Amino acid sequence: MIILLGSNKGGSGKTTLACNLAVSLAKDGGDVCLVDADRQGSASRWNLEREASGTQPAITLVQKYDNLSQTLQSLDGKYSHVLVDVAGRNSREMITAATVADLMIAPHQCSQLDLDTLGELQEQVVRVMDFNPSLRVLVYQTMASTNIQVIENERRDFKSYVGEFPEFIALKSSGRYRKIYRDVMSEGLSVLETSNKLAIEELTALYKEVFNG
Ligand SMILES: Nc1ncnc2c1ncn2[C@@H]1O[C@H](COP(=O)(O)OP(=O)(O)O)[C@@H](O)[C@H]1O
Numbered sequence: 001m002i003i004l005l006g007s008n009k010g011g012s013g014k015t016t017l018a019c020n021l022a023v024s025l026a027k028d029g030g031d032v033c034l035v036d037a038d039r040q041g042s043a044s045r046w047n048l049e050r051e052a053s054g055t056q057p058a059i060t061l062v063q064k065y066d067n068l069s070q071t072l073q074s075l076d077g078k079y080s081h082v083l084v085d086v087a088g089r090n091s092r093e094m095i096t097a098a099t100v101a102d103l104m105i106a107p108h109q110c111s112q113l114d115l116d117t118l119g120e121l122q123e124q125v126v127r128v129m130d131f132n133p134s135l136r137v138l139v140y141q142t143m144a145s146t147n148i149q150v151i152e153n154e155r156r157d158f159k160s161y162v163g164e165f166p167e168f169i170a171l172k173s174s175g176r177y178r179k180i181y182r183d184v185m186s187e188g189l190s191v192l193e194t195s196n197k198l199a200i201e202e203l204t205a206l207y208k209e210v211f212n213g
């Protein structure tokens, strides 16, 4: 199964989710390959830290740029799950990965700047679906407010905005803004490997919804 983390917005949490979900899958017995297709190499640096500290399960990481489709199809035959992290733009990597992916997880904050990029994503997805009609696009609300007074309103706005696009499915699970996500990235860890119960719960909810739901 090929899972692309994609959006047209940098800083929406794609790399963070790719690395955290890679560990979720590996801990659940999956044979995971993480493909770093962003020349900034953030996922690669995360995995180097993981290797240096000898953290288990180890994650296999491949760097590949430009046209990803053949590489991803060949990795798909060897691994149970291929997670692809791309740069946040209309990149060649994102489009070529989407043409062969089973799933695209598109993290977006509930901010006008993030949600404004959904229209562009829709145009790309419609074109890609000419080649890959079974692609499913799941939009994940990320870095949601932890302020109890705005959580519900923000969630309602997010769902109604995503609901305007028939190509997209809004995931029921959502992630909040939590410092732990920043801290684990520099240590090569997932939030699952910390004692932060709230972050563990929300990552587990996403994992179950996407992979066991
Ligand atoms: N849920 C979260 N809460 C707080 N900070 C987060 C969260 N997810 C990601 N971040 C931070 O936001 C920044 C952008 O995340 P990143 O995963 O690099 O996004 P992208 O790959 O889409 O550019 C990073 O500094 C990361 O540590």
Ligand SMILES: [Mg+2]
Pocket (backbone or CB within 6 Å): 014, 015, 016, 038, 042, 085, 086, 087, 088
């Ligand atoms: Mg990134």
